Amino acid sequence: MEFAESLRFSWRSIKSHKLRSTLTTLGIVIGVAAVITFVTLGTSLRADVLGQVGADRTPNVYVWAGPEGQEGGPGAGSQPVFTTSDVDALRNVSGVESVIPRGVVPTAAVSAGGETVAQRQVVATSPSYFDDGAFVEGRAFRQGSREVVLNQQAANLFDPALGVGQNVTLRLASGDSIEAEVVGLLNGSSGGGAFEGLGSSQPLVFVPTDPFYRTTIESPTTGESQRVYPTLTVVAEDFEAVPRVKTGVRSYLENRSDAARLVPDDYAFSVETDQDLVDRIKELLTTLTNFITGIAVISLVVGSIGIANIMLVSVTERTKEIGIMKSVGAQNRDILQLFLLEAVMLGLFGALLGIPVGIGGAYAAGEYIGLSLVLPYEWFAVAVAVGILVGVVAGLYPAWSAAKTDPIDALRYE
Structure with a gap:
C-alpha cells in the first residue's frame, strides 16, 4: 500500500x-x-x-568570609575579619581603583519629627559606595561627619516623608543615641547594591564608618586596634582588569592578610564578580x-x-x-x-x-x-x-x- x-x-x-x-x-x-x-x-x-542585572553590571569584586559550602548571595553569613590594614593593602593590588568597606551598626530605632520607627541596623560604608547618579536629591555623606543617606523606602517610613536637611536620631543597640542630618535621598534603583539583593525594597539607612562604625579588633600585623569589616567591594579600573583584580585579591587574602589569621577555621573567603552573580x-x-x-x-x-x-x-x-x-x-x-x-x-x-x-x-x-x-x-x-x-x-x-x-x-x- x-x-x-x-x-x-x-x-x-x-x-x-x-x-x-x-x-x-x-x-x-x-x-x-x-x-x-x-x-x-x-x-x-x-x-x-x-x-x-546585566544593565547594572559594574567592574566590582565582592569579598567576604562565610561558612564553607553555605549558599546565598554576597555577604551571606559573613564575619568581620577585614581590618583597615587589609583595606589599605588591597588598594595597592594591580588594577584596583578603590576599596569600599561595609559594616553593620546595630540599632534599635530611628526617630524624626516626633515619630519613631523600628530599625534593626544601619549600613556603615564610605562615600564612594554611591554612584554619581544614585541620588534623587542631595549628595553622599562625608567621612567624619554625622550625616546619613536614606533610600526612598526609609524616607517614606515617616509622615511626611523625610527630606534632605532634616535631622534624625539613631538609637543604637548599645543604648546610645546619635543625632545626624539627612544629606541625600537615593533614587528607586539605588541603595541596595549587590549585598542587599536584587530590587531591594527594604528601608536602608547609610552612615559613614567614621564616626558611626565601632567594631574593632587588634590587627595581627601591626598590633594596633583597627576597625574590622565583614564585607568589601573592590572596584577595578575597568572591566578588562576584573579577572586580574579577582586573582590578586584572592592571593593577598589567602597569603598575607590579617583576615587570613582572623577567619574561623570552618570559614572560607568568597571573591565574586557581578558576572559570577549573573551566572x-x-x-x-x-x-x-x-x-x-x-x-x-x-x-x-x-x-x-x-x-x-x-x-x-x-x-x-x-x-x-x-x-x-x-x-x-x-x-x-x-x-x-x-x-x-x-x-x-x-x-x-x-x-x-x-x-x-x-x-x-x-x-x-x-x-x-x-x-x-x-x-x-x-x-x-x-x-x-x-x-x-x-x-x-x-x-x-x-x-x-x-x-x-x-x-x-x-x-x-x-
Missing part, C-alpha cells in the same frame, strides 16, 4: 470518529500547551531578570524552569496513554476490516503503517494546536504579572517533534497488534 493511500485511510478513520479523536487530541493539546506556557514564562523571566542567577532560573517544565511533561504522558488506549479500541473495532485488507493482499507492514500513521496524526494535530494555546496562556500570565514575553521559538519545533514522537510511541503497540492479527480469525470476528 502506498504512503498516500495509507494517509488517506488514516485520515478517514479519524474523521469518522470526530468526538473520540478530538478528546484524544485534547490530551496532547493540554500537555504541549502547558510545556510551551511554562517554558515561555521561564525564558521571559530569565531574560527580564538577567537584563536588569548563579541564570543557573537558578534554568533549574526552576526545567523543574516546572518537567511537571508539565506529565500531561504529555497522560495524553500519550490516551492515544494508546484509543488506538487499541480502534484495532478491536476494525478487526474485520483488517481481515478483509489482509485477504486482498495487504501486508503486515501496510497494516502497521496504517495504524501508526493514525496515531502520529493525532499526536501531530495535538502539538500544532497546543503551540498557540500555550502562547495564549503565557501571554495571559505575562499580562497578569507584568512580564514582557520572550518567545522560545526553538521549543515550537520541539513541540512538533514531541507530538510526532508521542504518536509513534503510543501507536506502536496497537499498530503491531493490528499487523499480527490472523486474517482468518479477523474475518470470523463479530
Whole structure:
C-alpha cells in the first residue's frame, strides 16, 4: 500500500470518529500547551531578570568570609575579619581603583519629627559606595561627619516623608543615641547594591564608618586596634582588569592578610564578580524552569496513554476490516503503517494546536504579572517533534497488534 493511500485511510478513520479523536487530541493539546506556557514564562523571566542585572553590571569584586559550602548571595553569613590594614593593602593590588568597606551598626530605632520607627541596623560604608547618579536629591555623606543617606523606602517610613536637611536620631543597640542630618535621598534603583539583593525594597539607612562604625579588633600585623569589616567591594579600573583584580585579591587574602589569621577555621573567603552573580542567577532560573517544565511533561504522558488506549479500541473495532485488507493482499507492514500513521496524526494535530494555546496562556500570565514575553521559538519545533514522537510511541503497540492479527480469525470476528 502506498504512503498516500495509507494517509488517506488514516485520515478517514479519524474523521469518522470526530468526538473520540478530538478528546484524544485534547490530551496532547493540554500537555504541549502547558510545556510551551511554562517554558515561555521561564525564558521571559530569565531574560527580564538577567537584563536588569546585566544593565547594572559594574567592574566590582565582592569579598567576604562565610561558612564553607553555605549558599546565598554576597555577604551571606559573613564575619568581620577585614581590618583597615587589609583595606589599605588591597588598594595597592594591580588594577584596583578603590576599596569600599561595609559594616553593620546595630540599632534599635530611628526617630524624626516626633515619630519613631523600628530599625534593626544601619549600613556603615564610605562615600564612594554611591554612584554619581544614585541620588534623587542631595549628595553622599562625608567621612567624619554625622550625616546619613536614606533610600526612598526609609524616607517614606515617616509622615511626611523625610527630606534632605532634616535631622534624625539613631538609637543604637548599645543604648546610645546619635543625632545626624539627612544629606541625600537615593533614587528607586539605588541603595541596595549587590549585598542587599536584587530590587531591594527594604528601608536602608547609610552612615559613614567614621564616626558611626565601632567594631574593632587588634590587627595581627601591626598590633594596633583597627576597625574590622565583614564585607568589601573592590572596584577595578575597568572591566578588562576584573579577572586580574579577582586573582590578586584572592592571593593577598589567602597569603598575607590579617583576615587570613582572623577567619574561623570552618570559614572560607568568597571573591565574586557581578558576572559570577549573573551566572548563579541564570543557573537558578534554568533549574526552576526545567523543574516546572518537567511537571508539565506529565500531561504529555497522560495524553500519550490516551492515544494508546484509543488506538487499541480502534484495532478491536476494525478487526474485520483488517481481515478483509489482509485477504486482498495487504501486508503486515501496510497494516502497521496504517495504524501508526493514525496515531502520529493525532499526536501531530495535538502539538500544532497546543503551540498557540500555550502562547495564549503565557501571554495571559505575562499580562497578569507584568512580564514582557520572550518567545522560545526553538521549543515550537520541539513541540512538533514531541507530538510526532508521542504518536509513534503510543501507536506502536496497537499498530503491531493490528499487523499480527490472523486474517482468518479477523474475518470470523463479530
